[in-house]
Amino acid sequence: xxxxxxxxxxxxxxxxxxxxxxxxxxxxxxxxxxxxxxxxxxxxxxxxxxxxxxxxxxxxxxxxxxxxxxxxxxxxxxxxxxxxxxxxxxxxxxxxxxxxxxxxxxxxxxxxxxxxxxxxxxxxxxxxxxxxxxxxxxxxxxxxxxxxxxxxxxxxxxxxxxxxxxxxxxxxxxxxxxxxxxxxxxxxxxxxxxxxxxxxxxxxxxxxxxxxxxxxxxxxxxxxxxxxxxxxxxxxxxxxxxxxxxxxxxxxxxxxxxxxxxxxxxxxxxxxxxxxxxxxxxxxxxxxxxxxxxxxxxxxxxxxxxxxxxxxxxxxxxxxxxxxxxxxxxxxxxxxxxxxxxxxxxxxxxxxxxxxxxxxxxxxxxxxxxxxxxxxxxxxxxxxxxxxxxxxxxxxxxxxxxxxxxxxx
Numbered sequence: 001x002x003x004x005x006x007x008x009x010x011x012x013x014x015x016x017x018x019x020x021x022x023x024x025x026x027x028x029x030x031x032x033x034x035x036x037x038x039x040x041x042x043x044x045x046x047x048x049x050x051x052x053x054x055x056x057x058x059x060x061x062x063x064x065x066x067x068x069x070x071x072x073x074x075x076x077x078x079x080x081x082x083x084x085x086x087x088x089x090x091x092x093x094x095x096x097x098x099x100x101x102x103x104x105x106x107x108x109x110x111x112x113x114x115x116x117x118x119x120x121x122x123x124x125x126x127x128x129x130x131x132x133x134x135x136x137x138x139x140x141x142x143x144x145x146x147x148x149x150x151x152x153x154x155x156x157x158x159x160x161x162x163x164x165x166x167x168x169x170x171x172x173x174x175x176x177x178x179x180x181x182x183x184x185x186x187x188x189x190x191x192x193x194x195x196x197x198x199x200x201x202x203x204x205x206x207x208x209x210x211x212x213x214x215x216x217x218x219x220x221x222x223x224x225x226x227x228x229x230x231x232x233x234x235x236x237x238x239x240x241x242x243x244x245x246x247x248x249x250x251x252x253x254x255x256x257x258x259x260x261x262x263x264x265x266x267x268x269x270x271x272x273x274x275x276x277x278x279x280x281x282x283x284x285x286x287x288x289x290x291x292x293x294x295x296x297x298x299x300x301x302x303x304x305x306x307x308x309x310x311x312x313x314x315x316x317x318x319x320x321x322x323x324x325x326x327x328x329x330x331x332x333x334x335x336x337x338x339x340x341x342x343x344x345x346x347x348x349x350x351x352x353x354x355x356x357x358x359x360x361x362x363x364x365x366x367x368x369x370x371x372x373x374x375x376x377x378x379x380x381x382x383x384x385x386x387x388x389x390x391x392x393x394x395x396x397x398x399x400x401x402x403x404x405x406x407x408x409x
Contacts, residue, residue, distance in 0.1 A: 024233070025242040025295045026184065026192045027107075028226065029081060030219045031074060032200030032259060034250030035270040037208070041216045045224030046245060046272050053274040057285050060249050061267040062086040067389075067406040068312065072259050072266040074200065077248025077288065079133050082106040082193065084292030084313040088404075089358070097132040102141040103360050105307050106134055107292045109142040111191055114301050118190035119147045123180040125172045125197045127152030148189055150179040166201040170218065173198050177222040184229040188239065191295060196222060199247075208256035230274075242298040244291050246271040275316065280341045281323045282316035289313035309365075309393055310357055314401055321373055321396025322347060325403035329384055334368075336378045336392060336403070345397040346370045349378050352391040365393055373397075 035057050038046070046055075060077050062068035063086075070076050070087035071094065079092040083106045087093055091101040105113070108120045122130050130151050135141025153160055153172040160168045160175075173196045180194045202215035223245060230241045250266045252258040259266050269288065275298070281290065290313040296303060297315040314323040320341035328335045336349060348370050352363035371378040373396055384390060387409035393402050 022188075022237070022239045023242070023299050024188055024190055024230075024239055025298055026180075026194065026226065026230065026244075027081065027291060027295065028194045028196070028223055028243070028245045029078060030196045030199050030216075030223070030245070030247055032203045032249060032251060033216055033219070033247045033270075034256075034265055035268045036265070037212060037216060037251075037256075038247075038270055041213050041220075043216065043220040045220045045227055049223075049227060049243060049245060049274050050272040053272070053276055054278045054282060055272045056270065056282055058246065058269045058271045058288055059267050059285060060247075060269050060288050061262055062088070062287075064262050064267070067404050069262065072249035072261060074248050075128070075133065078129060078195070079106075081246065081248070081288050081291050082108070082133065084289045084311040086289065086312055089310060089312070092133065095128075097128055100133065100135065101358065102135050102138065103357060104310055105142070105303070107191060107295055108134055108136075108145045108193075110296060110303050110307065111299065111301055112142055112145040114303070115190075115299070118299070118301075119187070120145060121148035121180075121183060121189035121192040122146055122151055122195075123176045123183070123192065124151040124195040125154050125169060125176060126195060127155060129193070129195055148183060148187070148192075150176060150183075166198065166205065169201050170198040170215075173219070173222060177225055181225045181229040184226065185232055188233050188237070191299065194226060203251055203256055204258070206257075207251070212256065240298075242273070242275055242295060244271060244273045244275075244294065246288055246291065248288075273316070277317050279316060279318060279320045280339075281314045281320050284324065284339065286316065287313065290316055306357060306362060309363075309400070309402060312402065314399055319398040321345060321398040322394060323399075323401055325392070325394050325401050327390075327392055327403045327405040329405055329407065332381055332383065334378075334380050334382045334384070334405075336394065337376055338394060338401070340373055340376060341396075342398060343374065345373045347373050347378065348395045349380075350393040350395070351382075352393075353388065355389055355391065363391065365391075368392075 062070035068086035136146045199215040293315040322338040324339040349368045350365035390405045
């Protein structure tokens with residue numbers, strides 16, 4: 001009996017350690033790699049990560065020909081990932097990052113506001129990722145929210161001399177990777193973003209080419225070094241790490257040298273993760289905006305209600321009720337439809353006829369009614385004004401999602 005008690009105590013201790021294990025997250029974005037290229041290149045590190053969790057084709061660009069359509073350009077693509085919303089909300093339409101709307105909080109803003117003890121980090125070639133997209137240090141973006149930053153090296157012509165080729169960008173990516181791996185291994189920040197640029201440079205210069213394949217192989221080796229640091233932390237400290245790897249856009253159909261449009265190849269991206277409790281959303285060719293809520297769910301950090309209502313993404317982790325909502329209005333009849341995740345329960349539908357959140361205000365959502373989740377649709381006769389924008393919030397047992405209806409004038 002004494003031995004049984006000892007054994008039970010040990011089991012309970014292991015269980016308690018598992019329940020209370022520290023959770024950490026890393027987002028890696030390698031620039032400009034379409035799914036068809038990634039899938040033909042040898043990528044042992046990404047393959048190993050996906051073997052632990054999963055791999056899926058995904059998409060950028062928002063809803064094609066819809067209110068949320070977003071250019072398949074780098075900065076908008078990064079902003080989609082870190083804010084969980086499309087360009088109609090975050091207001092980043094190009095690499096100039098002229099007037100981002102920080103009312104739509106990024107993942108770092110949420111973490112610092114809701115769990116200020118957690119440490120944030122960025123490892124990036126491009127300084128604007130922190131100073132403009134995240135808005136680090138800007139009061140309207142949450143103030144100083146990045147604890148660790150290794151970035152801006154594209155401006156350092158002494159340590160990384162610029163030449164006629166773009167090899168200096170590869171050297172910066174190597175440096176950034178080393179700093180990320182070292183920092184993760186030694187300090188284990190709670191949520192980090194690693195950005196690697198060289199693949200996009202090779203795409204622009206050579207298109208679909210051996211140089212592009214070589215760049216993807218180099219990026220995979222860099223990802224492998226970060227993955228090794230994560231595995232070290234898991235093995236030595238019992239931490240639970242979420243790693244997501246993705247890209248910001250595909251490439252043009254003709255030769256792979258460009259991007260920015262809405263062709264299938266420019267929109268088609270991919271995601272790999274070590275997460276093991278992946279749901280139906282992950283398996284549905286998900287959008288990149290899902291990464292932000294996925295990271296927060298892993299970290300057990302809840303968004304403020306008003307922020308969460310605006311997020312276009314849906315977490316890939318655990319139970320999910322519904323996703324992929326679509327709104328239609330014809331002859332005075334509103335129809336909302338969705339894809340079902342888990343079985344059972346109802347969907348409660350709310351509507352707001354304002355968009356005050358965009359300017360820092362609040363929207364007044366009115367309940368329209370309920371429908372059974374399994375039915376996949378909600379219909380109601382309502383009078384909506386031409387030229388109006390209407391926001392719908394659909395709440396299920398496990399999650400909520402939103403969709404807009406923008407009526408022609």
